[in-house]
Amino acid sequence: MGKPWIVEEISRYLSTRQEEASSLEMAKQAFLEHMKITLSYENDRYALLAMRRIACWYLKELRGARDLREGINKARSLPELISLVDNFHWSEEDSPAMLPN
Secondary structure, three states: OOOOOHHHHHHHHHHHOOOOOOOHHHHHHHHHHHHHHHHOOOOHHHHHHHHHHHHHHHHOOEOOOHHHHHHHHHOOOHHHHHHHHHHOOOOOOOOOOEOOO
16 A cells, blocks of 8 residues: 555566665655545545545555645645645655655
């Protein structure tokens, strides 16, 4: 849960025998895409509730994401949730790294 790119990582590892850390930007984009898909079949209120739960999966291994998780769980609207995600420092240079797999 929260790592839809895992099949690609496994395939790459089996081909190259080299582990490659997941990109923080990849996690952000996957989360936002997940939200977009959820919105295609659910209303805004349900999507917000679903994304609160789902965010924990995507942010589970991200150091320094505690405040982001708390903010998402308190968000009262999708625009507020999106703003929190967009304003979080997702780049590898600015943000703590993902925890080792």
